[in-house]
Amino acid sequence: MRPTCYPLKSVLTLLCGSLFVCAAQAELKPMADSELAEITGQALITLDGMTYGGFEYTRVNLGADIDLMTNIDELRLGNYSRNQPNTVSNQPADIRIDNFALGRVDNANSSNASVVPFQVQDPYLEFAFKVNGQGVREVAGIRLGFGRARGDLSGDMQSLTGNMQGLVIGSASTAREFYMQQNNLNTCGFDLDCIALTVAGNAEIYSEIQLVKNGTGDTTVNGQPINRATHIGVPNGSSFNTDNALLSGLLPSIAKNNGDCTASGLPACFPLLNYKSIFVGDRTQADLSIGGAQGVFFSLQNQNVPWQDLASTNNQFVATQSGAFANFAKSGEGANTIYPFIVSLYEALNGAARVPTCIGDLSKGC
Amino acid sequence: MNRHLREILFILLALPGLSMAMEALDDRELGEVSGAGVGFFLDDFFYDQGSASAQVSGLKDSQGNALTIDLERAYIKGDGSQRGALDTPAQVGTPLHPFTLKVVSGAAAPTLPSGTQALQLTTPTWDDPLNDTHQYGLWSYYQGCLYGEAGCTNPTLAQVAIDTELGGLETTRNALLARYQSVGFLTLKSGIDQDMLLVEQRRAQVATETTDVQGAYSTMETLYAAAPANSKPELGEKYGCGIFCGSAAQAYNNSVDDYQAQLDELAAAQKALGEAWSVERHGYSLNQRATDLDEFSSLCGAPTAESPTCVVGRIQKTKDNRNSVVLVATTLQNGGTRVKGLDVGLETTFSLPSTAYSVDGNGNIIKGATTTRNDFFSINLEGFTLNGAYLNLWGDSTGLQGEASLQMYTDKLVIGTCRNCTDANRLVAKNLYFDINLGQASLQPLNFSVLGDGELRLSLPSVTWNNHQAFYQQVPKSNISVGNLSMGGVDLGSQVVRGMRVDYLDMRTVNLPR
Numbered sequence: 022m023r024p025t026c027y028p029l030k031s032v033l034t035l036l037c038g039s040l041f042v043c044a045a046q047a048e049l050k051p052m053a054d055s056e057l058a059e060i061t062g063q064a065l066i067t068l069d070g071m072t073y074g075g076f077e078y079t080r081v082n083l084g085a086d087i088d089l090m091t092n093i094d095e096l097r098l099g100n101y102s103r104n105q106p107n108t109v110s111n112q113p114a115d116i117r118i119d120n121f122a123l124g125r126v127d128n129a130n131s132s133n134a135s136v137v138p139f140q141v142q143d144p145y146l147e148f149a150f151k152v153n154g155q156g157v158r159e160v161a162g163i164r165l166g167f168g169r170a171r172g173d174l175s176g177d178m179q180s181l182t183g184n185m186q187g188l189v190i191g192s193a194s195t196a197r198e199f200y201m202q203q204n205n206l207n208t209c210g211f212d213l214d215c216i217a218l219t220v221a222g223n224a225e226i227y228s229e230i231q232l233v234k235n236g237t238g239d240t241t242v243n244g245q246p247i248n249r250a251t252h253i254g255v256p257n258g259s260s261f262n263t264d265n266a267l268l269s270g271l272l273p274s275i276a277k278n279n280g281d282c283t284a285s286g287l288p289a290c291f292p293l294l295n296y297k298s299i300f301v302g303d304r305t306q307a308d309l310s311i312g313g314a315q316g317v318f319f320s321l322q323n324q325n326v327p328w329q330d331l332a333s334t335n336n337q338f339v340a341t342q343s344g345a346f347a348n349f350a351k352s353g354e355g356a357n358t359i360y361p362f363i364v365s366l367y368e369a370l371n372g373a374a375r376v377p378t379c380i381g382d383l384s385k386g387c
Numbered sequence: 388m389n390r391h392l393r394e395i396l397f398i399l400l401a402l403p404g405l406s407m408a409m410e411a412l413d414d415r416e417l418g419e420v421s422g423a424g425v426g427f428f429l430d431d432f433f434y435d436q437g438s439a440s441a442q443v444s445g446l447k448d449s450q451g452n453a454l455t456i457d458l459e460r461a462y463i464k465g466d467g468s469q470r471g472a473l474d475t476p477a478q479v480g481t482p483l484h485p486f487t488l489k490v491v492s493g494a495a496a497p498t499l500p501s502g503t504q505a506l507q508l509t510t511p512t513w514d515d516p517l518n519d520t521h522q523y524g525l526w527s528y529y530q531g532c533l534y535g536e537a538g539c540t541n542p543t544l545a546q547v548a549i550d551t552e553l554g555g556l557e558t559t560r561n562a563l564l565a566r567y568q569s570v571g572f573l574t575l576k577s578g579i580d581q582d583m584l585l586v587e588q589r590r591a592q593v594a595t596e597t598t599d600v601q602g603a604y605s606t607m608e609t610l611y612a613a614a615p616a617n618s619k620p621e622l623g624e625k626y627g628c629g630i631f632c633g634s635a636a637q638a639y640n641n642s643v644d645d646y647q648a649q650l651d652e653l654a655a656a657q658k659a660l661g662e663a664w665s666v667e668r669h670g671y672s673l674n675q676r677a678t679d680l681d682e683f684s685s686l687c688g689a690p691t692a693e694s695p696t697c698v699v700g701r702i703q704k705t706k707d708n709r710n711s712v713v714l715v716a717t718t719l720q721n722g723g724t725r726v727k728g729l730d731v732g733l734e735t736t737f738s739l740p741s742t743a744y745s746v747d748g749n750g751n752i753i754k755g756a757t758t759t760r761n762d763f764f765s766i767n768l769e770g771f772t773l774n775g776a777y778l779n780l781w782g783d784s785t786g787l788q789g790e791a792s793l794q795m796y797t798d799k800l801v802i803g804t805c806r807n808c809t810d811a812n813r814l815v816a817k818n819l820y821f822d823i824n825l826g827q828a829s830l831q832p833l834n835f836s837v838l839g840d841g842e843l844r845l846s847l848p849s850v851t852w853n854n855h856q857a858f859y860q861q862v863p864k865s866n867i868s869v870g871n872l873s874m875g876g877v878d879l880g881s882q883v884v885r886g887m888r889v890d891y892l893d894m895r896t897v898n899l900p901r
Contacts, residue, residue, distance in 0.1 A: 070741035084899035094886025101880025134852045158805045159875040160814040305600045323877035336752040367661035380855040386685025387859045
């Protein structure tokens with residue numbers, strides 16, 4: 022005889038069903054046979070396999086829509102000693118976030134307080150395997166990811182390793198105002214950077230920002246991606262851009278980070294700790310299937326494992342390094358690009374305040 | 388099927404009468420028994436699947452292909468069984484520390500709403516530091532290595548680690564105290580409260596503008612769909628037909644202008660909000676002051692005096708944790724030992740459709756053929772305990788309610804994908820501790836339900852203004868920690884999710900693929 026058992030969902034369905042009978046107070050109605058026959062109850066969890074670059078992958082998908090508000094005192098992944106040239110801080114862990122929170126509270130300190138949850142769709146757990154030089158198949162990595170995610174993510178980000186691709190967008194006049202404020206200027210005079218920003222007027226300027234090494238804006242050291250970053254900004258060699266035809270040729274030359282973490286005299290690298298809250302996904306698109314960021318995951322691996330980029334439409338993989346890794350990468354191309362977070366230039370220059378994540382006096386640590 | 392199952396199951400009635408090792412009850416004593424529940428434990432048993440076969444079916448891949456998992460081997464044995472190789476007898480619970488199943492109310496389940504009875508299942512519970520899962524699990528995280536293994540015979544490593552952490556927190560607190568010493572923390576808070584009024588106004592404006600942008604985008608999308616296909620621009624760009632546009636193209640062009648105008652208004656509102664955060668007092672921006680006060684409150688609790696004390700908050704919590712860590716370390720140094728746990732293992736094989744991706748001659752990654760892959764997958768737990776866990780279930784007008792605390796600790800979790808290999812090829816998590824608390828009967832009952840389409844729903848009601856103080860004091864937090872994780876012999880250190888409270892949850896299962 023071959024004993025056979027059915028997966029989790031059927032069991033839970035049965036369990037919940039039977040427990041309801043015990044409770045006997047809910048308004049329950051029996052289902053007709055025809056209704057029962059329409060319920061397959063077998064697709065809560067699916068398994069997928071794939072291979073790439075010498076790795077084998079097995080992914081366990083959970084079909085679920087989750088609305089969540091949570092506060093976490095501390096999240097620390099990859100907490101071990103590192104002493105490599107591309108380790109760009111003395112932080113103890115690859116990912117270290119204090120007072121981490123998903124979701125926010127509106128009108129937090131009033132009787133109208135209401136929770137605005139973080140939305141998650143279809144979380145999954147994936148393993149990567151590789152046959153080593155001795156022909157033994159080893160576990161090479163594990164990741165927890167989300168089909169889509171949207172909402173406020175808050176925390177004191179002490180260090181991050183991975184992809185954190187955002188977009189800074191704003192008016193050149195905001196940049197000019199900040200520049201003059203920082204340099205105690207009442208007029209531009211002969212300050213070329215100030216003049217250039219004045220010429221830009223109200224033109225919209227933008228730049229992609231990534232995790233960078235403080236002081237230089239480097240994203241790699243000796244060809245290796247940095248880890249334990251404490252700053253985010255315009256990478257070394259990149260610049261602010263604009264779609265304004267008159268300025269598009271000029272701006273990259275005046276607003277480029279030339280390895281000193283400034284662009285057009287403005288700071289181009291910002292402490293992660295300044296970003297108390299970011300919005301994952303498109304905050305102007307409430308529909309999770311449109312505005313949700315794809316490809317968000319956290320992983321741990323013992324080598325440079327390429328994980329499939331579920332946000333990619335052309336079979337891309339995300340290159341990761343040994344240790345812990347967080348992926349908040351952009352998805353899509355051109356006008357259809359969705360960034361995991363978009364901050365206004367004003368926020369980038371001044372820091373993004375934390376949205377309340379507790380009801381009452383405390384905005385965090387509840 | 389060849390099963391080796393040998394067990395003695397004791398069922399102890401009348402828990403209130405349980406006070407010593409087992410002795411026969413006389414009629415008078417039996418007469419005093421209330422029969423309010425049962426206690427049970429498993430003594431001197433093991434389970435080994437042996438050569439029997441078993442299968443899990445009903446799973447699918449994302450394309451709907453059926454999958455079957457063959458269970459090659461499964462066992463439950465006592466700690467030290469060498470992953471099931473030895474028939475080491477196991478013991479789960481004792482006469483003095485049994486599992487219990489009973490109906491509870493009142494003082495026996497103080498979190499329950501008044502007048503409510505619940506069905507309660509508890510696992511064996513100890514109070515001593517080595518067998519109390521919370522204390523030992525906490526110590527094991529800071530210890531990092533598996534106590535007793537080579538190089539890990541000093542239990543005070545955990546004490547050093549938590550002292551370092553505590554020192555860092557106190558340094559931060561001291562810096563904040565020094566920064567606002569001349570201002571006073573009540574004055575600091577008062578200034579923040581006044582300045583936050585403007586922030587709240589401007590936040591509301593940003594929310595309004597965001598809604599407007601969403602509305603304008605939606606309108607633009609609708610009109611774009613209805614606009615003529617000839618020379619159609621990208622969404623967000625306008626037709627270049629000027630005054631010669633047809634009505635549909637003109638309407639779409641106007642909606643692009645409206646959308647851009649709304650974006651400008653949103654940008655202006657964001658800027659105004661940023662300016663509100665920059666208002667200075669005492670030499671610091673509102674953003675900085677609010678951040679500092681939050682940080683201090685997180686470390687020491689909300690200040691109640693100009694020169695506040697630090698008797699609650701994260702520092703005090705860490706001090707309390709330190710007491711537990713020191714207690715466990717001292718007990719181990721004095722030769723204390725834990726009640727042995729279980730060894731649990733499972734080895735499976737399954738065939739899985741696997742799609743090959745590769746790089747072509749142009750450097751592009753292409754999707755190739757899907758073939759069947761035969762996988763081996765094993766999970767082993769060593770020294771597994773579940774002491775101090777409980778589940779309370781009851782029903783009310785909204786359905787099945789519950790509260791649960793899972794207290795799981797295991798010396799090692801080993802995941803392998805190779806048959807003839809060592810732990811240097813596997814994933815090994817040492818000192819794994821799950822302290823998962825879901826629901827609190829009075830303030831946040833966990834609700835289970837089955838939706839009309841057969842999907843499952845799990846929900847935790849939100850914290851509210853009316854209950855937030857009690858909620859933050861009484862709804863328990865959860866912790867997950869790993870002392871050390873290694874993969875293929877590469878150490879990746881400790882991992883922790885600490886102090887997690889779910890303030891709101893609504894989870895609905897969905898059939899895949901969507």
